[in-house]
Amino acid sequence: MSSVERARERYLILGFLPYYLLTFASRSRPSSSYLFCCLVGNNNPFPVEFSSELTVARLKEWIKEKNPHDLKEIRASKLDLFKVSLPDKGDLTKKIKNEIEGKEPLRTTMRLSKIFPDGPPEETSIHIVVKLPDDTVVGVSNDVLRRWRNKRGRLTTLPSNISELRALMDTPLLENEKIPLDQTRFDALLFTASRNESLDVLTPEEANTLFRPSNSEHATLLETVFFTAAYTRPPPPKGTTEESYHVFWDENIRKVVEVIVPSGTAIRNSNQDTATRRLFPDFGFVLDNRCPFRGEEKDPMNDDEDPRAELSQKFNWDYGSVPYLLGYYCNGTKLTYVAIFRPEQGNRKPQIQDLYSVDLGTRAGRITNMRWLINLFPLLQDLVDLMPLREPEFIPMERDNCTVELTGQYVIKRYTCSDALERIEHLKNIYHWLTEMRVPNTDSVHCISDETIVLQPCGHRELPETEKELLEAVRCILQVLKAIHPALLFHRDIRWPNVIRSKDDRSKWFLIDWEDAAEAPTKALLHSASDNRSPGVLQDGHGGEVDIWGVGHLITESGVIGLSSELGQIGVWMKEQSPSAEEAWVKLEQYANCGTV
Numbered sequence: 001m002s003s004v005e006r007a008r009e010r011y012l013i014l015g016f017l018p019y020y021l022l023t024f025a026s027r028s029r030p031s032s033s034y035l036f037c038c039l040v041g042n043n044n045p046f047p048v049e050f051s052s053e054l055t056v057a058r059l060k061e062w063i064k065e066k067n068p069h070d071l072k073e074i075r076a077s078k079l080d081l082f083k084v085s086l087p088d089k090g091d092l093t094k095k096i097k098n099e100i101e102g103k104e105p106l107r108t109t110m111r112l113s114k115i116f117p118d119g120p121p122e123e124t125s126i127h128i129v130v131k132l133p134d135d136t137v138v139g140v141s142n143d144v145l146r147r148w149r150n151k152r153g154r155l156t157t158l159p160s161n162i163s164e165l166r167a168l169m170d171t172p173l174l175e176n177e178k179i180p181l182d183q184t185r186f187d188a189l190l191f192t193a194s195r196n197e198s199l200d201v202l203t204p205e206e207a208n209t210l211f212r213p214s215n216s217e218h219a220t221l222l223e224t225v226f227f228t229a230a231y232t233r234p235p236p237p238k239g240t241t242e243e244s245y246h247v248f249w250d251e252n253i254r255k256v257v258e259v260i261v262p263s264g265t266a267i268r269n270s271n272q273d274t275a276t277r278r279l280f281p282d283f284g285f286v287l288d289n290r291c292p293f294r295g296e297e298k299d300p301m302n303d304d305e306d307p308r309a310e311l312s313q314k315f316n317w318d319y320g321s322v323p324y325l326l327g328y329y330c331n332g333t334k335l336t337y338v339a340i341f342r343p344e345q346g347n348r349k350p351q352i353q354d355l356y357s358v359d360l361g362t363r364a365g366r367i368t369n370m371r372w373l374i375n376l377f378p379l380l381q382d383l384v385d386l387m388p389l390r391e392p393e394f395i396p397m398e399r400d401n402c403t404v405e406l407t408g409q410y411v412i413k414r415y416t417c418s419d420a421l422e423r424i425e426h427l428k429n430i431y432h433w434l435t436e437m438r439v440p441n442t443d444s445v446h447c448i449s450d451e452t453i454v455l456q457p458c459g460h461r462e463l464p465e466t467e468k469e470l471l472e473a474v475r476c477i478l479q480v481l482k483a484i485h486p487a488l489l490f491h492r493d494i495r496w497p498n499v500i501r502s503k504d505d506r507s508k509w510f511l512i513d514w515e516d517a518a519e520a521p522t523k524a525l526l527h528s529a530s531d532n533r534s535p536g537v538l539q540d541g542h543g544g545e546v547d548i549w550g551v552g553h554l555i556t557e558s559g560v561i562g563l564s565s566e567l568g569q570i571g572v573w574m575k576e577q578s579p580s581a582e583e584a585w586v587k588l589e590q591y592a593n594c595g596t597v
Contacts, residue, residue: 494550
């Protein structure tokens, strides 16, 4: 029997056929018993309270009320109930057909007391089969999606190389993993000319790799995305711009992956400014704040840019021990999926290896692409779970006066306040001075555009875990203060959120966020009252003592387990005695060189 014939067999219960099972099971409470109902193949039972006075007609209504999604379009009176006696074990789907064959459905006027005169049996077993009308079309979108998302469970290990990834991509879908289409829509996929001049021919065998004909099931959610991409969205005509391809790429990639992994967030680089546009991938998919899948796209008329090369150029590896990420590059309709492998030691640029290529200009190509995504995307959560926890990647984070976005190499601040231009000008002057004076261990300006400033490097926002790491961090910050204080420039906001760790050299730390920096004579920062800032910032004329207080606070509030009392006392000394940056440096070096660390 063919797969299509099996799908049309009304009594084969494979999760997408019109049957419900009722199981009666007594509960510990003596006052009531319950019926447990579940869609065969679904294994999601739901309770219905049993009453001996309940009629079959009323039981049908209760069943419908308890399962409104699957029975939404079905009148309760159209259900047929059959009394059976089957143990609740093994594959029930193969036993149901024989059990009810030749039986008459229960009369709607019968009471349950007549059907079960002694009440529901105590043992858990199947006693009622509910048959839907023969012409019922059952919704199976959620079932198919669940099977796609559970595909990873059938793999014992994560694919480790190109060959294994290609084998996974090429895995045929099982029949119950394919999207059901009524015969009319299935036929419409086939021998029809597209908007382009050439005939876009799709064979039944090619269509059947993703879809299957069925007049008894529907998958409206999946049809909206997958059928639309395959059938109604041909590529733009030749000679059009990259922007005209965005809808086409979104139909075939973004909308597909959003359905497969709804917990993720798709991002598209819509920056018109060239300086910031080159910092983001053209497309990315963020899951749990990290980006395991990204792509670069170019229109076919663009001969000046190489999307494959851009994958590497925009990439700075910061994903820990995960063996690879997934991605693609696309030139018009020519799409190639890639594995982005972890770089060798000492190199932050990844190794990119091609997996498979496909032409999205044909229906067969678009269907192949969607099948590949269905097979690949269950891997994303495993990849993300292997990555270290970080701040959100590519996702705007709201701050008081701006939004902040992090890429692998840069921090993009877009100011949204009324004095945005003044703030940008202030930062421009401060960073220019830091660069001219060659101040170490600070971030710097990559570019400025209107109300946006791009800073580098993008480090790790983390606390030191050991006293050795704490000493390294404090030394780096004191080196900054030794350079700026003689010139009467003060940071005025030294605290752990404004200290980042270098990605390339774990012993190096940077002082960032110079928005409150000022030259002498200083004005009070009345908006900055905080336990994490020196009280001195609330007074006019403060100076380097507020920065030294901040360094001492870094020590006392570091949270390092086993911090020596001597180093802790140095932190208190900095906060209470207000030494100069040079004096604090000498004190710290004397402690470090005494052999305690």
